[in-house]
């Protein structure tokens with residue numbers, strides 16, 4: 159679990175690392191440039207024409223060191239343009255300028271936007287980094303606009319120039335618009351907000367060797383859930399265990415037209431390793447369920463009010479449910495059964511905050527997408543505000559909220575935000591949310607806490623999608639469900655090998 163930190167805290171970590179190690183600031187800059195370059199070479203071929211556009215602070219210093227390292231790696235079409243006169247040269251910039259000149263890499267300075275070249279192939283943007291501390295001058299604004307319009311592909315160093323680390327809204331954004339940003343040591347919260355695509359379409363982060371013990375001790379409300387964390391949470395199946403050891407998940411099916419949704423949820427629960435899965439549906443559907451997935455058990459929906467719920471360790475409700483009066487009545491009845499619950503889709507659409515306050519009984523996981531979230535908790539104009547509402551509501555309702563997004567936000571009962579790091583656009587297809595509900599309900603039934611079930615469920619779901627996306631242009635939900643055991647195996651095997 160990586161704690162996300164502010165620009166100011168990063169600066170302190172930088173100073174601390176240099177004070178408590180043999181490293182000087184110029185060594186750290188070299189490490190940062192090396193780390194950047196390692197990722198860059200996987201994206202951009204040495205045949206491309208590369209222009210490093212640098213400022214004269216430490217972000218510019220990084221840019222100069224990157225130009226030198228790329229030249230040494232066989233990138234011969236490389237030049238540096240330094241935007242002059244808006245700030246003084248930092249010491250490490252100056253040292254890197256000398257190193258660059260010694261290699262005879264083309265180095266020009268420009269003092270007006272008109273002096274910039276007309277066209278660029280690949281731009282490495284190193285004008286301003288985390289040191290941005292005031293509004294952009296007209297010189298910078300016009301220059302950035304020119305670069306944005308004339309670059310085929312832009313890679314920003316640490317952060318797009320003109321974008322502030324602690325910025326969370328993007329109206330009137332006039333900084334660099336990057337295709338990729340390679341940032342240092344930690345992801346930045348702002349890059350996980352959908353609106354930030356105006357500043358960077360994608361990002362990667364890389365360790366530059368800052369003191370991790372120091373960094374990890376910095377308190378924060380935001381965390382990045384990485385593979386190691388999830389591997390640490392996952393339990394391996396033990397010898398002499400049986401189906402009863404791994405819990406029993408109950409999935410409630412709904413409307414005739416959308417029966418497939420609950421089937422997908424049940425299938426995903428099964429493939430996530432729960433001991434037993436029962437689908438609650440009309441008896442007319444039993445044969446179809448048996449043919450679709452013979453491992454699934456069935457219970458008659460007519461018996462909804464007389465079932466013994468104590469035998470189910472989790473209940474998932476919402477996928478394909480529908481929202482008529484009868485279904486609403488069923489939902490409220492089920493909420494009173496005090497079982498660990500996953501509430502999705504129509505279950506969320508039928509509730510209000512007042513009903514949730516009245517009926518939600520810990521442990522529960524709510525899995526809204528943006529529309530379901532805003533219907534339930536009010537409209538939001540930006541994602542940052544939506545996250546703040548989710549934090550307040552998760553605390554108030556004492557439940558876990560999984561706010562779905564490319565980077566899904568998992569908010570725990572004390573309002574801390576955990577950002578899921580897996581998943582990709584190949585997963586953008588109907589049924590994918592139903593699978594996630596099934597994954598989470600399986601881990602809940604297997605005995606994980608609501609929060610851990612949400613963290614593991616989201617990670618495994620997205621990782622299965624990432625693995626499939628290497629071979630599939632699109633990953634239909636049922637294929638993803640069937641891939642889940644392979645993903646679980648790879649996570650557990652990898653953990654055993656590295657322990």
Ligand SMILES: NC(=O)C1=CN([C@@H]2O[C@H](COP(=O)(O)OP(=O)(O)OC[C@H]3O[C@@H](n4cnc5c(N)ncnc54)[C@H](O)[C@@H]3O)[C@@H](O)[C@H]2O)[C@H](O)CC1
Pocket residue numbers: 168169171172186187190213214215216217218219220244245248285286287288289290291292293294295298315316317342343368
């Ligand atoms: N620990 C790390 O993450 C490391 C980061 N590195 C890189 O250093 C930059 C931050 O460098 P810094 O010198 O502090 O600031 P900048 O280069 O971003 O800016 C330089 C300078 O510009 C002035 N300035 C700020 N805002 C404006 C503005 N709107 N207009 C004009 N001038 C402005 C201000 O005086 C700044 O000081 C970080 O992003 C990384 O790329 C290290 O290389 C390694 C360790």
Ligand SMILES: [K+]
Pocket residue numbers: 217283284285286287314315316317318319
């Ligand atoms: K930059």
